[in-house]
Amino acid sequence: MSLTLLSSILVDGVAYAMILFMITVGLSMTMGLMRVVNLAHGAFAMMGGFLAAKIPVALGVPIWVGFVLAIGLVALIALPIERLLIRRFYQRDELDQMLVTIGLMFVATAGANVLFGSSLTSVPLPEAFHGTVDLGFRSIPRHRLIVVATGLVVVIVLWLTVDRSSFGIRVRAAVDNAPIARAVGINTKLIYAATFALGAALAALGGIAGAELLPMEPSYASRYLVTFLAVVAVGGHGNLFGSFFAALLLGIVETSMKYMVPQLASAAFFLTMFVVLLLRPRGLFGRHV
Amino acid sequence: MTHRLRAQNLCHSFSGLTVTHNVTLNLPDGARTALIGPNGAGKTTLVNLLSGALRPQSGDIRLGDRSIVKLPQYARVRSGIVRTFQISRLFKELTVAQNVEIAVLQRHRASFQWWPSRSRNACVRGEVDETLGLLGLQSKAGRVVGQLALGEQRLVEIALALAMKPQVLLLDEPGAGVPQGEGGLIMEAIESLPKDLSILLIEHDMDLVFRFASHIIVLVAGAVMAEGSPQEVAANEQVKDIYFGRDGHAPAH
Amino acid sequence: MSAVMKPMAHVAPSQSRQWMSCHGEFMLLVVGLAAFMLFPQDLGLLTNMAAMSIFALSVNLVLGQAGIASMGQAALYGSGAYVAGWTALYLSTDPILGLMLGGLGGGVVALLSGAVMLRSTKLTLVMLTIAAAQLLLELANWASGITGGDDGLSGFSIGPLFGVWEFNFIGSTGYFYALGVLVLVYFLLRNLVDSPFGLTAKAIRQDPGRVEALGGRVYPHLLAVYTVGGLLAGFGGALTAQTSKVANLSMLDFQTSAGVVVIIVLGGRRRLSGAVLGTVAFMTIQHIASTLNPQHWLFVIGLMLIFVLIVLPEGLIGIVDQLVLLARRIGRKGSAP
Numbered sequence: 001m002s003l004t005l006l007s008s009i010l011v012d013g014v015a016y017a018m019i020l021f022m023i024t025v026g027l028s029m030t031m032g033l034m035r036v037v038n039l040a041h042g043a044f045a046m047m048g049g050f051l052a053a054k055i056p057v058a059l060g061v062p063i064w065v066g067f068v069l070a071i072g073l074v075a076l077i078a079l080p081i082e083r084l085l086i087r088r089f090y091q092r093d094e095l096d097q098m099l100v101t102i103g104l105m106f107v108a109t110a111g112a113n114v115l116f117g118s119s120l121t122s123v124p125l126p127e128a129f130h131g132t133v134d135l136g137f138r139s140i141p142r143h144r145l146i147v148v149a150t151g152l153v154v155v156i157v158l159w160l161t162v163d164r165s166s167f168g169i170r171v172r173a174a175v176d177n178a179p180i181a182r183a184v185g186i187n188t189k190l191i192y193a194a195t196f197a198l199g200a201a202l203a204a205l206g207g208i209a210g211a212e213l214l215p216m217e218p219s220y221a222s223r224y225l226v227t228f229l230a231v232v233a234v235g236g237h238g239n240l241f242g243s244f245f246a247a248l249l250l251g252i253v254e255t256s257m258k259y260m261v262p263q264l265a266s267a268a269f270f271l272t273m274f275v276v277l278l279l280r281p282r283g284l285f286g287r288h289v
Numbered sequence: 290m291t292h293r294l295r296a297q298n299l300c301h302s303f304s305g306l307t308v309t310h311n312v313t314l315n316l317p318d319g320a321r322t323a324l325i326g327p328n329g330a331g332k333t334t335l336v337n338l339l340s341g342a343l344r345p346q347s348g349d350i351r352l353g354d355r356s357i358v359k360l361p362q363y364a365r366v367r368s369g370i371v372r373t374f375q376i377s378r379l380f381k382e383l384t385v386a387q388n389v390e391i392a393v394l395q396r397h398r399a400s401f402q403w404w405p406s407r408s409r410n411a412c413v414r415g416e417v418d419e420t421l422g423l424l425g426l427q428s429k430a431g432r433v434v435g436q437l438a439l440g441e442q443r444l445v446e447i448a449l450a451l452a453m454k455p456q457v458l459l460l461d462e463p464g465a466g467v468p469q470g471e472g473g474l475i476m477e478a479i480e481s482l483p484k485d486l487s488i489l490l491i492e493h494d495m496d497l498v499f500r501f502a503s504h505i506i507v508l509v510a511g512a513v514m515a516e517g518s519p520q521e522v523a524a525n526e527q528v529k530d531i532y533f534g535r536d537g538h539a540p541a542h
Numbered sequence: 543m544s545a546v547m548k549p550m551a552h553v554a555p556s557q558s559r560q561w562m563s564c565h566g567e568f569m570l571l572v573v574g575l576a577a578f579m580l581f582p583q584d585l586g587l588l589t590n591m592a593a594m595s596i597f598a599l600s601v602n603l604v605l606g607q608a609g610i611a612s613m614g615q616a617a618l619y620g621s622g623a624y625v626a627g628w629t630a631l632y633l634s635t636d637p638i639l640g641l642m643l644g645g646l647g648g649g650v651v652a653l654l655s656g657a658v659m660l661r662s663t664k665l666t667l668v669m670l671t672i673a674a675a676q677l678l679l680e681l682a683n684w685a686s687g688i689t690g691g692d693d694g695l696s697g698f699s700i701g702p703l704f705g706v707w708e709f710n711f712i713g714s715t716g717y718f719y720a721l722g723v724l725v726l727v728y729f730l731l732r733n734l735v736d737s738p739f740g741l742t743a744k745a746i747r748q749d750p751g752r753v754e755a756l757g758g759r760v761y762p763h764l765l766a767v768y769t770v771g772g773l774l775a776g777f778g779g780a781l782t783a784q785t786s787k788v789a790n791l792s793m794l795d796f797q798t799s800a801g802v803v804v805i806i807v808l809g810g811r812r813r814l815s816g817a818v819l820g821t822v823a824f825m826t827i828q829h830i831a832s833t834l835n836p837q838h839w840l841f842v843i844g845l846m847l848i849f850v851l852i853v854l855p856e857g858l859i860g861i862v863d864q865l866v867l868l869a870r871r872i873g874r875k876g877s878a879p
Contacts, residue, residue: 106844233669267680366757400742
């Protein structure tokens with residue numbers, strides 16, 4: 001394998017993995033924390049991408065401001081969805097949760113169709129993202145590097161805030177034993193809402209960052225649903241580093257196959273997921289119940 | 290004297306925490322043994338170990354003269370060891386009769402029969418009626434379990450176990466959660482159980498325990514602290530400490 | 543639990559008359575005949591509904607009765623379709639043979655995949671079923687030589703039913719063929735669900751651990767249910783392929799798996815009749831909505847799903863039950879002195 005091929009696989013694979021990570025980490029957190037399966041999660045990524053594409057033009061602001069606004073808007077939209085719909089399903093059967101969120105996904109898809117049209121929409125990037133960076137043996141598109149850097153920043157920030165802070169401790173308390181957490185004064189409802197909104201915001205970020213690899217279209221949520229679920233399942237719900245490594249594993253496997261045996265890229269992705277789940281049903285780093 | 294069920298030196302721990310500590314226990318034919326102890330003493334864990342829901346890390350369990358410790362749960366049930374659950378685990382969407390029917394079908398190994406048959410139906414029906422009769426549940430046969438009162442559900446829980454025609458019955462707090470008035474029903478049901486059935490009863494209600502038991506085992510922190518006849522156990526200083534405290538106050542249960 | 547409707551008590555059927563009380567089958571026949579007479583222009587759609595109903599019935603068995611969380615049932619449906627197509631192309635155009643082999647195809651795929659997957663439960667199982675179906679889809683795509691790839695399998699002809707009734711473009715033979723199979727499958731399935739096998743499956747759905755504490759073995763039972771489900775889904779797929787003369791990759795994809803699950807939830811998960819009702823409702827709405835505005839139908843289905851799950855957990859059959867109950871009450875009042 002030549003160095004060029006290897007470096008291409010690594011760069012593209014890691015960039016793809018970072019996108020998958022950013023989009024799915026929120027889903028993993030909701031599944032781990034609230035034990036809710038939200039099959040419409042991809043819709044947040046889609047919303048982020050579409051809004052990022054339209055806002056700069058509509059409001060006449062610089063592109064990166066548009067990105068920030070888009071992410072914020074998605075987080076705001078997520079709040080009433082959690083409050084009015086998802087919250088009713090915390091105690092219900094997982095299958096019911098999956099079904100109602102499929103319904104949500106259909107609604108989001110139809111909505112996107114009406115608002116943004118049915119063809120692929122591209123997200124224009126700020127000037128800073130254009131161009132390439134010369135590493136000596138090859139040049140890498142600057143966009144890829146920024147995506148990788150963003151992903152790393154996200155995982156580090158999440159690690160510091162969720163895993164190690166007092167907020168994180170409260171979150172884990174709420175996970176382990178909600179009634180007792182509430183009795184101790186931890187506001188579980190607020191934590192659920194915040195987690196859901198945060199997950200949506202991160203998905204929006206991932207959607208925007210990944211718009212080149214995963215183009216924006218109304219059927220985005222259903223097209224990539226299985227992909228996103230696979231990352232969460234392989235990583236283990238509720239596990240930050242699990243999501244990260246699962247994204248890396250699946251992202252690199254699929255990308256390498258894309259370069260070497262393109263017809264089997266998708267199959268390789270799902271085969272990896274199948275095998276991991278058989279051997280470790282709770283994912284690579286899943287928690288024991 | 291051969292014991293019907295004997296556990297020897299059972300040990301088990303969860304993630305490094307010892308929950309069952311060298312427990313030895315004998316149930317003769319027709320045993321009326323009560324297992325008491327503070328919350329968290331490991332009583333339900335012991336039942337799980339005996340029934341096969343858990344495999345002990347060391348120790349032996351013998352039914353009659355053969356060792357069953359390596360048998361999985363379903364094999365132990367088929368050998369005649371049946372347990373009930375502290376919190377009723379019933380099939381809430383089905384009727385009382387259907388719940389018992391499921392147990393009867395398991396006993397007959399008939400759960401795979403895929404076509405209804407009149408003769409088999411009659412046989413199963415008969416056993417269901419018989420079991421319901423033992424517990425006075427005939428009038429409730431067609432009621433959906435989810436709509437029954439808690440006391441009635443506890444009775445169905447026992448009915449499920451009885452339908453298996455067990456040799457050994459492990460009753461985990463059959464009166465748990467039942468309001469004061471209905472506790473009598475449960476007690477009557479237990480008293481009318483077949484005399485040769487070996488019963489291990491976990492209970493917190495001391496009235497029930499002293500009324501029922503001919504032998505009491507006191508389990509504390511996973512180990513047998515004391516055992517003997519009700520009089521012996523009641524007179525035991527250590528037991529009195531556990532239940533009534535040093536200053537003689539009854540514990541808050 | 544349900545905000546609006548109280549759940550109907552599950553009434554145990556009188557065991558001695560089980561196989562005799564053919565209300566459901568009778569209704570199906572009557573409705574089927576009525577539909578034939580009322581909508582002679584739409585026989586293609588009605589035939590599709592009948593075939594889809596069989597698929598929905600299989601998913602009702604697996605998911606609604608036994609509680610096996612599978613979102614990959616399209617793999618079995620599509621397998622049946624392709625096997626029926628290959629049978630017609632390479633073996634014999636006899637429809638019954640194609641039907642049987644299609645069912646066998648679905649059953650075998652279910653048995654093999656189920657043996658591996660059913661050791662897992664709940665969410666892991668869902669993911670595995672999705673992955674397995676996706677893998678099968680990829681395999682079918684890759685083996686485009688025998689599956690026709692994106693274009694699908696077509697150009698096969700179906701011989702006359704029982705050697706007598708030709709399949710013509712009017713579609714009446716196709717319709718009665720599908721309807722006949724539907725009624726037969728419904729009959730068999732109803733007896734299965736009411737049998738000890740079915741009762742134990744329902745118990746497993748509600749509390750598998752309790753069944754094990756009664757001496758039952760959950761895995762073999764679920765595997766048997768899943769295989770039967772595969773068999774029936776295979777019948778559904780075979781019928782679709784035979785009556786529409788096409789078998790393609792979309793019959794294996796996630797949209798198809800998700801669609802059939804939506805159907806059984808819509809109709810009512812706990813009752814077999816819900817599967818048929820759900821299919822008719824879903825496909826009717828789809829038909830109407832697609833003639834009006836293809837985009838909006840997704841919106842309607844999504845809203846319907848959310849609505850049913852929040853307000854009507856029993857599904858549409860719950861409404862039917864309430865109406866029947868109401869009618870009986872009125873009837874009783876009317877006849878009281």
